[in-house]
Amino acid sequence: MLIFWSIAALLVVVTLTVLLLPLISTRRRSAAPDANAAALAVYRDQKRALDAELADGVISAEEHEAAVAELSRRLGEEVDAPGERAPPASPRKRTWFFAVALLVLIPSAAFILYALLGKPEAITSPGGERGAHDVSDQQILAMVDSLAQRLKTRPDDADGWVLLARSYQALGRYTEAADAYSRAEALVPDNTTLLADYADALAMAQGRKLSGKPAELAARALTIDPNHKKALALAGTAALEANDLGGAIGYYRRLLAQLPEGSDDAKQITAIIAKVESAKSGGKGLPPSAPAPERAPPPALASPGSNAAITGRVEISAALAPKVAVTDTVFILARAVEGSRMPLAILRIPAKELPKDFQLDDNMGMASGAKLSATPTVIVEARISKSGNAMPQAGDLSGRSGPVKPGASGVKVTIDQVVP
Missing domain, CATH: 1.25.40.10 (Tetratricopeptide repeat domain)
Known part of the structure; x- marks a missing residue:
């Protein structure tokens, strides 16, 4: 369950990153120049030009005064009165508004859609x-x-x-x-x-x-x-x-x-x-x-030593020990971590021999071509069967090791779970 939610959260984070990063990091375009400021700038440039012409004697004082008056009139027409133009909305404010909206909506939508269309009970249900x-x-x-x-x-x-x-x-x-x-x-x-x-x-x-x-x-x-x-x-x-x-x-x-x-x-x-x-x-x-x-000692005792043999010990937890009868059967087997669930080696012993040292090797295989020695990593499982059936049934007791490599020794398997 933890792995599922971690992957789901990672996907949401990646999606938000793809959407929000360009939105936030894109260089904000400069706002359009203010029209009043532009008109004033033009007026100043033209006024300086007229002053220069007056100083150089190109135009007379009367011509200079008339030209300045004309510039002032045109400036008065182009410049708006205070309060006539509403200030434009801030682009930066709009960007952050959309970013926050996406940050809230995308995870919420993903969770709601999974709850409606997915199968949440499959995460926690052992069934x-x-x-x-x-x-x-x-x-x-x-x-x-x-x-x-x-x-x-x-x-x-x-x-x-x-x-x-x-x-x-x-x-x-x-x-x-x-x-x-x-x-x-x-x-x-x-x-x-x-x-x-x-x-x-x-x-x-x-x-x-x-x-x-x-x-x-x-x-x-x-x-x-x-x-x-x-x-x-x-x-x-x-x-x-x-x-x-x-x-x-x-x-x-x-x-x-x-x-x-x-x-x-x-x-x-x-x-x-x-x-x-x-x-x-x-x-x-x-x-x-x-x-x-x-x-009699199990078949493992008869198997010659092998570098690929896995040896270890199977024990029963104190909590489940009272549930074990001397007539029960214990299956100890090795399966590949990935791929087929066909046991690579299997050992059958009576439950009264627990705790039990075991050895699993290629001589205990069940399928041609599926060898323990040729498998990169395996898991050792132990199961106590009330019926003696090699197939798992509800009420059986089970336990497993972590992934180990062929040739591992000292592998410990504790039977501490009940098959649902």
């Missing part, structure tokens, strides 16, 4: 912005569906299947995401990150259960890369589901060794290990409150 975003979000869905249609004619496009799978996963369409990962995995069979993401999506499609094929996929990823972070997290959670406490502890310890000391993820894994070790030493099975599959 206008939300409506624009809703259209863009529908466009995002259309782009994802368009990608799916394109892959029907190009089934050998492995990168396209990966993008489609990540897009479905970000939208919470896990069954479709698992199908797309399956198509990509058939084309690229030994990609550890792809296998781990496939296992994650399939587990979500199975009601957050890793038993069966998701556990097999995680184990297969670890045969290729024994230190793959996401695969270790998934394998540890699968072991917990199977009540294999010793195996779970082994996987989580291997994962902990790779996490930055003191990070949120390291603290979370340490707490899980302590809980599982306590259950094992007591000779008991897995307690009911043991970690569920969604407690």
Whole structure:
């Protein structure tokens, strides 16, 4: 709103300047010479000429006297009597009158016309912005569906299947995401990150259960890369589901060794290990409150380091914290400051992990050709969804950072707003 009124005021000032500056600064034309003064000046010149001729003996005293009398008579006829001619209006006074009138009328007319013909409520109403975003979000869905249609004619496009799978996963369409990962995995069979993401999506499609094929996929990823972070997290959670406490502890310890000391993820894994070790030493099975599959570290942990990755922390404001349920879903994403609203990278975590350190990079993209690393400046957004829907809905909680460049670290996002 402040930007709008500032621009409007600037336009009014420019308009007034264009109109008033020539009016005020134009050199005032000189008033017409006074007729009486002119007649007197002529009389004096002619009188001096007659005096000179008399002195030189050109004319006689009688001729001089007669000529002077004639000049005096003509002067009496040309000079008006006092009060006969009204003084002309001052040009300067008229100029300032018009200047003041324009100064008052133009801003008043602009304000009245905007109030009558414009839409003032759009300045302060968040609905206008939300409506624009809703259209863009529908466009995002259309782009994802368009990608799916394109892959029907190009089934050998492995990168396209990966993008489609990540897009479905970000939208919470896990069954479709698992199908797309399956198509990509058939084309690229030994990609550890792809296998781990496939296992994650399939587990979500199975009601957050890793038993069966998701556990097999995680184990297969670890045969290729024994230190793959996401695969270790998934394998540890699968072991917990199977009540294999010793195996779970082994996987989580291997994962902990790779996490930055003191990070949120390291603290979370340490707490899980302590809980599982306590259950094992007591000779008991897995307690009911043991970690569920969604407690595994997010995909960002599995992404290799990148100079274009954005890292930071998402927190919830104290005022909105009571509104957050442990079953809520958090979406952390990066969008370009200008241009398309298609997320350049997106991360999905359970709300119970807040506050959360995050990393966003090109491996989390949703669209071919739209890369985080190739975007000059982005904004990091975080949104808590009650429904788990990736599209913003009324009642969701949100927050955003200021503009940052790819590769930025220490980015702080505070969730402190309610989506109207």
